[in-house]
Amino acid sequence: MTQIALFASHIQHTRLSQSELVEDLHDACWMIEDGDQAGHDWCEQEGYPGYTSYASLDDLPQRAPAFAELVTQLDAFAHQFAEARYWDLGSARLSCDSLWINILGEGGHHSGHIHPNSVISGTCYIAVPSGSGRIKFEDPRIAMMMAAPPLKRDAPEEAARFAYRTPTPGDVLMWESWLRHEVLASQTEEPRLSISFNYSVVE
Ligand SMILES: [Fe+2]
Numbered sequence: 001m002t003q004i005a006l007f008a009s010h011i012q013h014t015r016l017s018q019s020e021l022v023e024d025l026h027d028a029c030w031m032i033e034d035g036d037q038a039g040h041d042w043c044e045q046e047g048y049p050g051y052t053s054y055a056s057l058d059d060l061p062q063r064a065p066a067f068a069e070l071v072t073q074l075d076a077f078a079h080q081f082a083e084a085r086y087w088d089l090g091s092a093r094l095s096c097d098s099l100w101i102n103i104l105g106e107g108g109h110h111s112g113h114i115h116p117n118s119v120i121s122g123t124c125y126i127a128v129p130s131g132s133g134r135i136k137f138e139d140p141r142i143a144m145m146m147a148a149p150p151l152k153r154d155a156p157e158e159a160a161r162f163a164y165r166t167p168t169p170g171d172v173l174m175w176e177s178w179l180r181h182e183v184l185a186s187q188t189e190e191p192r193l194s195i196s197f198n199y200s201v202v203e
Helices: 019-035 037-046 065-084
Strands: 011-015 050-052 093-104 110-113 120-127 135-138 162-165 171-176 181-183 192-202
Touching: 011 065, 019 065, 019 093, 019 120, 019 192, 037 050, 065 093, 065 120, 065 171, 065 192
Parallel strands: none
Antiparallel strands: 011 171, 050 093, 093 192, 110 181, 120 171, 120 192, 135 162, 135 181
16 A cells, blocks of 8 residues: 655744844844834724734834844745745846744734735744743645545544644744734733744745
């Protein structure tokens, strides 16, 4: 008997090249958080359980050199991702069209979502205290599993319908933007700090 595995979903795990950059990004994120009143107002209006610059700032690389350096490294990782997936981009290129800070405290979570209008999305982790939320990925075929049997408890991750990761500072995870994911609720008061991003294809 032969089992053939097809149509896998891929998550790329890389790390920032210098630990000092993680420290610089940590400081830069708190500097931005401290000065972004519009962002805090948006979080309060929308019930965001923490702080995000998602709706208020679209120019982080111009605000601190650490963010510009981050984008330089992310560009290389996005290129690796495209190569690993055999994407033929022709004369087009990948461009980081959004980059934003997320800070979640106790109970902070981000429910399941995809990232529309992008091809690669992901997160760079800056502070992940013990007890802060894991990231959970969902099998993209789950909407078609109306009669799929449950899995055995010891099913390997490659067969599972959900996958979980607990990143460490400096980790960068990237996936295709259609892959649904969520951040589970944090059980610690210590802030979980990350920087998320989207890449699109531009000519
Ligand atoms: Fe996300």
